[in-house]
Amino acid sequence: MSLPGKIVCIGAGYVGGPTMAMIAKNCPMIQVTVVDISQPRIDAWNSDDLPIYEPGLDEVVKACRGKNLFFSTDVDTCVAEADIIFVSVNTPTKTKGIGAGMAADLTYWESAARGIARVSKGYKIIVEKSTVPVKTAEAVEKVLTSCADSFFTFDVLSNPEFLAEGTAISDLAKPDRVLIGGKESDSGRKAVACLASVYQQWVPKENVVCSNLWSAELTKLAANAVLAQRISSMNSLSALCEATGADVQQVGYAIGMDTRIGSKFLNASVGFGGSCFQKDILNLVYICDSMGLKEVAEYWRQVIVMNDYQKTRFVHRMISTMFNTVSNKKIGILGFAFKKDTGDTRETPAIDVCRGLLTDGAKLDIYDPKVKEDLIRSELQLGKFEWDHPQAYANRVAGIKDESINVSSSAMDAARDSHGIAILTEWDEFKALDYEEVFKVMVKPAFIFDGRNLLDHNALRKIGFVVYGIGKPLDPFVTEHKET
Numbered sequence: 001m002s003l004p005g006k007i008v009c010i011g012a013g014y015v016g017g018p019t020m021a022m023i024a025k026n027c028p029m030i031q032v033t034v035v036d037i038s039q040p041r042i043d044a045w046n047s048d049d050l051p052i053y054e055p056g057l058d059e060v061v062k063a064c065r066g067k068n069l070f071f072s073t074d075v076d077t078c079v080a081e082a083d084i085i086f087v088s089v090n091t092p093t094k095t096k097g098i099g100a101g102m103a104a105d106l107t108y109w110e111s112a113a114r115g116i117a118r119v120s121k122g123y124k125i126i127v128e129k130s131t132v133p134v135k136t137a138e139a140v141e142k143v144l145t146s147c148a149d150s151f152f153t154f155d156v157l158s159n160p161e162f163l164a165e166g167t168a169i170s171d172l173a174k175p176d177r178v179l180i181g182g183k184e185s186d187s188g189r190k191a192v193a194c195l196a197s198v199y200q201q202w203v204p205k206e207n208v209v210c211s212n213l214w215s216a217e218l219t220k221l222a223a224n225a226v227l228a229q230r231i232s233s234m235n236s237l238s239a240l241c242e243a244t245g246a247d248v249q250q251v252g253y254a255i256g257m258d259t260r261i262g263s264k265f266l267n268a269s270v271g272f273g274g275s276c277f278q279k280d281i282l283n284l285v286y287i288c289d290s291m292g293l294k295e296v297a298e299y300w301r302q303v304i305v306m307n308d309y310q311k312t313r314f315v316h317r318m319i320s321t322m323f324n325t326v327s328n329k330k331i332g333i334l335g336f337a338f339k340k341d342t343g344d345t346r347e348t349p350a351i352d353v354c355r356g357l358l359t360d361g362a363k364l365d366i367y368d369p370k371v372k373e374d375l376i377r378s379e380l381q382l383g384k385f386e387w388d389h390p391q392a393y394a395n396r397v398a399g400i401k402d403e404s405i406n407v408s409s410s411a412m413d414a415a416r417d418s419h420g421i422a423i424l425t426e427w428d429e430f431k432a433l434d435y436e437e438v439f440k441v442m443v444k445p446a447f448i449f450d451g452r453n454l455l456d457h458n459a460l461r462k463i464g465f466v467v468y469g470i471g472k473p474l475d476p477f478v479t480e481h482k483e484t
């Protein structure tokens, strides 16, 4: 199968940007262009300050930009010229109407599909690259078929992205698998082979897996749901560990040694976050509900319920330990991103934890090495799932400044004069802090609530801290919170 000459990707976000940069790096013979309707986003991709932070991304973009990697807002021209069109636009969770709070809103997908139909001639391969519920490819095919003229023929493929933020470049360089779903027709098979030949420039053949369209689409939701389920399982056990004196890290380590289970995604935490897990599970639940599979829907819904419980439990533990009130007490929040090595705050557990503390009257001093003040403030004001809706987001960002929140530019500043600190993201720099100094600047008794089990708790206790770790045997000082 001959390689395509030109590839375009609609949507210059967390998925489109890094993925296209990696294709450009490994396929110097292919011209890759990333297009977006947002001029500021494209300007940022063309600048020295890329719009997303991802270790290793700068180097890849700098090596290819201007050679065979381009960023543009001229969507129509680039789409018209391309052989393969990746669609990597946002699929926000609906905030109103049928399926509100669960189903994916396909407005952006539909508008991208209509745009493709309007300007395309000849034959093109259209690749669904964003997280979308099953049957999106079918919907897109319907839009294209009814809008396109007879000079335009196409195949729609599903090529779900499995990269995780913070490790996107290494995930893309050495993917566990690349999954390509297509129709079981002659033309569909050829399209799958064409896209496979692109990935095979750097991914071993046996790691490029082909399937039918629906399997590929469902695999994306299923993979994330199963990963999230493991975390929720460990989080449920963390509550039991605290009640019994077991240590969830010891339990997780020993479970993970069973080769049938494996060691990854067994770390109990303050809760999982990110743009995919919650959204994908809710999509899965919605699809199950719509198919009348009530028990299946309930089963997956429980993964989210457990995640919400874990965040609430953490807040309750903090409050009850700090003598049943945090009213007017300063609390240092270390880490706001949903995990380390990213500035992404979508669905970060920090939002619910901070809101819970604010509701009890706390004064927060927040520090995150990669999240800017504006983003922290707007996240704490936005309603659920509004982050993915550009207009709602723009309106809220201009909102009022909450005086109960201060955003600091160092961990030390956030800790100064605070009664307690909460570690909400596992940034490496929090491990390297001088905790003797931290202890000195805090109000006594000084509490540390380690939502990521990141720190050496015994060393902290020697300094004088009262320490709470998720699923760890409790300090005598940490108050038993009876769940209701």
Ligand code: UDX
Binding pocket: 161, 162, 163, 164, 165, 166, 224, 227, 231, 264, 265, 266, 267, 268, 269, 270, 271, 272, 273, 274, 275, 276, 277, 338, 339
């Ligand atoms: C995830 C999937 O891993 C990826 O394949 C998919 O394409 C997109 O969604 P991402 O959201 O970037 O990637 O992050 P991931 O590393 O999976 O972590 C998700 C959340 O789970 C984070 O908040 C993380 O801190 C938390 N987590 C992860 C735990 O709490 N415990 C663990 O053991 C692992």
Ligand code: ADP
Binding pocket: 010, 011, 012, 013, 014, 015, 016, 035, 036, 037, 038, 041, 075, 088, 089, 090, 091, 108, 109, 111, 112, 115, 130, 131, 275
């Ligand atoms: P993801 O995390 O899936 O990559 P993002 O929200 O980071 O999602 O990125 C999606 C991008 O798609 C946004 O930058 C948005 O401006 C862009 N976009 C949405 N609709 C269109 C469209 N019809 N044409 C071009 N770009 C679009």
